[in-house]
Amino acid sequence: xxxxxxxxVKRSTPHDTDAPILEVSHLTVQYENHAALDDVSFDLVxxxxxxxxxxxxAGKSTLFQVIAGVMEPTAGEVxxxxxxxxxxxxxxxxxxxxxxxxxxxxxxxxVVMMGRIGQVGLWRRPGRxxxxxxxxxxxVVGMDAYADRQIGELSGGQQQRMFIARALAxxxxxxxxxxxxxxxxxxxxxxxxxxxxxxxxxxxxxMVATHDLNMASERFDRVLLLSGRLLGVxxxxxxxxxELLQEAYGGHLRMVETEGGLMVLSDTCCHGGV
Amino acid sequence: MEGLLxxxxxxxxxxxMVRGMLAAMMVGVVCATLGTYxxxxxxxxxxDALAHAILPGVAVGYLVSDGARSAVFWWGxxxxxxxxxxxGAVSKRARIKEDxxxxxxxxxxxxxxxxxxxxxxxxxxxxxxxxxGDVLGVSPGDLWLTAALGGxxxxxxxxxxxxxxxxxxxPVLAATLRLxxxxxxxxxxxxxxxxxxxxxxxxxxxxxxxxLVTPAATAYLLARRxxxxxxxxxxxxxxxxxxxxxxxxYVGIASGxxxxxxxxxxxxxxxxxxxxxxxxxxxxxxxxx
Numbered sequence: 001x002x003x004x005x006x007x008x009v010k011r012s013t014p015h016d017t018d019a020p021i022l023e024v025s026h027l028t029v030q031y032e033n034h035a036a037l038d039d040v041s042f043d044l045v046x047x048x049x050x051x052x053x054x055x056x057x058a059g060k061s062t063l064f065q066v067i068a069g070v071m072e073p074t075a076g077e078v079x080x081x082x083x084x085x086x087x088x089x090x091x092x093x094x095x096x097x098x099x100x101x102x103x104x105x106x107x108x109x110x111v112v113m114m115g116r117i118g119q120v121g122l123w124r125r126p127g128r129x130x131x132x133x134x135x136x137x138x139x140v141v142g143m144d145a146y147a148d149r150q151i152g153e154l155s156g157g158q159q160q161r162m163f164i165a166r167a168l169a170x171x172x173x174x175x176x177x178x179x180x181x182x183x184x185x186x187x188x189x190x191x192x193x194x195x196x197x198x199x200x201x202x203x204x205x206x207m208v209a210t211h212d213l214n215m216a217s218e219r220f221d222r223v224l225l226l227s228g229r230l231l232g233v234x235x236x237x238x239x240x241x242x243e244l245l246q247e248a249y250g251g252h253l254r255m256v257e258t259e260g261g262l263m264v265l266s267d268t269c270c271h272g273g274v
Numbered sequence: 275m276e277g278l279l280x281x282x283x284x285x286x287x288x289x290x291m292v293r294g295m296l297a298a299m300m301v302g303v304v305c306a307t308l309g310t311y312x313x314x315x316x317x318x319x320x321x322d323a324l325a326h327a328i329l330p331g332v333a334v335g336y337l338v339s340d341g342a343r344s345a346v347f348w349w350g351x352x353x354x355x356x357x358x359x360x361x362g363a364v365s366k367r368a369r370i371k372e373d374x375x376x377x378x379x380x381x382x383x384x385x386x387x388x389x390x391x392x393x394x395x396x397x398x399x400x401x402x403x404x405x406x407g408d409v410l411g412v413s414p415g416d417l418w419l420t421a422a423l424g425g426x427x428x429x430x431x432x433x434x435x436x437x438x439x440x441x442x443x444x445p446v447l448a449a450t451l452r453l454x455x456x457x458x459x460x461x462x463x464x465x466x467x468x469x470x471x472x473x474x475x476x477x478x479x480x481x482x483x484x485x486l487v488t489p490a491a492t493a494y495l496l497a498r499r500x501x502x503x504x505x506x507x508x509x510x511x512x513x514x515x516x517x518x519x520x521x522x523x524y525v526g527i528a529s530g531x532x533x534x535x536x537x538x539x540x541x542x543x544x545x546x547x548x549x550x551x552x553x554x555x556x557x558x559x560x561x562x563x
Contacts, residue, residue, distance in 0.1 A: 065446075068446065068449060068450050069449055069450060069452070070446055070449040070450075089450065089451050089452055091450050092450060093446050093447065093450050095444065095446060100444070101443070104314065104442075104443050105314075105494065105497050105498055105499050105500050105502070105503050106439075106443060106499065106500060107498070107499060110439075110499065110500075111443070114436070114439070114440050114443065114444065114447060115447075117436045117437070117440060117451060117453075118451040118452070120436070122437070123433065125436075126436070150498045150499075166447075170450075170451070
């Protein structure tokens with residue numbers, strides 16, 4: 001548990017507390033000959049948990065990159081807590097595990113400390129308070145015992161939890177996670193969801209890209225169905241209707257009526273998955 | 275025992291040997307420390323290319339000043355920085371991959387350098403010095419310059435340690451933390467350029483990449499954290515410099531080549547024998563099973 005304390009985030013732009021944590025309006029990203037994102041608009045409120053779903057090439061990663069500030073949109077804008085994202089360090093990005101160099105010579109504590117360097121600032125070294133904070137954050141995700149492990153020695157679930165701890169250390173208010181549950185067993189997935197509930201209590205907004213429609217509908221407040229265009233955003237039972245799913249996935253989806261509602265069988269394949 | 279001491283002390287009677295050893299040690303430390311980032315970021319080819327690409331600058335400096343060290347140095351540094359930015363610009367603008375851009379520019383610059391030097395009278399000797407180094411020709415002034423600039427490179431690495439670490443491990447985190455990534459990328463290129471020019475006299479352009487990459491790669495096999503990797507790399511770099519010069523003295527081979535061969539020897543030993551990844555231990559474990 002992190003004791004409640006004054007946030008130490010230095011914000012170059014003050015937060016407008018009434019504004020949604022994230023406003024995306026008319027966002028368009030145009031590549032050479034196709035639009036990866038086409039006029040996408042939606043808002044996120046503090047503390048909610050939203051799943052971004054859609055087929056491969058639907059623009060999920062592009063959307064995340066624009067929100068994180070890694071990529072400039074062709075048109076439209078992203079506002080974080082009422083301000084442009086450029087001045088904020090309150091967005092954390094949890095990378096896909098396949099994008100990380102796990103043989104890099106850093107320990108778990110080193111990686112979590114990286115989240116602190118925005119607060120530490122240029123020319124200065126992390127102090128005792130930063131180290132304490134790192135251990136608290138590792139405690140929240142149950143990774144305190146692994147602080148001195150080289151990151152390549154972790155299991156898949158532990159690797160994800162380490163990056164969530166880094167987001168906590170960063171004092172992020174919006175956490176973007178790209179396919180965090182890919183390749184994790186059920187127990188490890190449950191651990192992650194347990195930690196996501198913990199984040200919700202801290203009013204941290206979590207945005208997860210996933211291929212798993214059933215999980216999206218069971219475990220998230222809202223879902224966002226993307227296929228270049230925004231096909232729908234809202235409660236899962238409102239968005240996951242046959243017409244919209246058909247439009248997003250075409251023939252790659254089988255829908256089965258069951259007692260519990262609509263069951264979706266997807267045969268779209270995921271990055272590096274089976 | 276006394277025989278061994280004599281073997282160690284005998285070369286040190288020559289002032290040029292002492293200066294050479296000091297230069298080789300400093301170059302070993304600076305190259306290896308910066309080299310950790312070259313290895314971790316996969317920039318070995320870029321480092322090799324930058325080293326070769328300074329040849330025309332070095333040649334112009336040599337020709338306009340009749341061989342004055344400082345002119346060679348500044349012309350080389352200017353060329354290295356320009357090439358670093360040029361490679362960045364070409365690979366960003368033109369639609370070719372970065373390694374293609376590097377290959378094209380580096381071969382062209384290297385050819386230009388050889389062409390320029392071949393216009394001078396003592397072609398073969400001069401070219402050999404630039405290509406393979408001449409650490410025994412280091413003057414006291416060169417030593418001070420090496421110490422000052424090498425120290426500057428080390429201090430910069432230390433000052434921006436955490437920024438370079440984040441940038442190398444996770445560029446997306448660097449972006450979300452709003453670090454000036456492009457600035458740090460070019461700063462790293464300038465540091466590599468400086469290091470190459472400082473090391474020119476010790477190992478020459480052709481073998482430079484070995485000083486940048488081999489000690490750091492050796493340390494990478496042994497270390498679990500970046501500070502340890504840097505310290506080990508620096509130690510291996512310095513040891514190789516000294517041991518290489520002894521090898522050169524007693525066996526009678528070119529000094530730059532001797533230093534690099536010692537580096538390579540360290541690397542092969544660690545590759546075969548390191549406790550975790552050592553090839554020999556892996557074989558042994560397989561035999562036991």
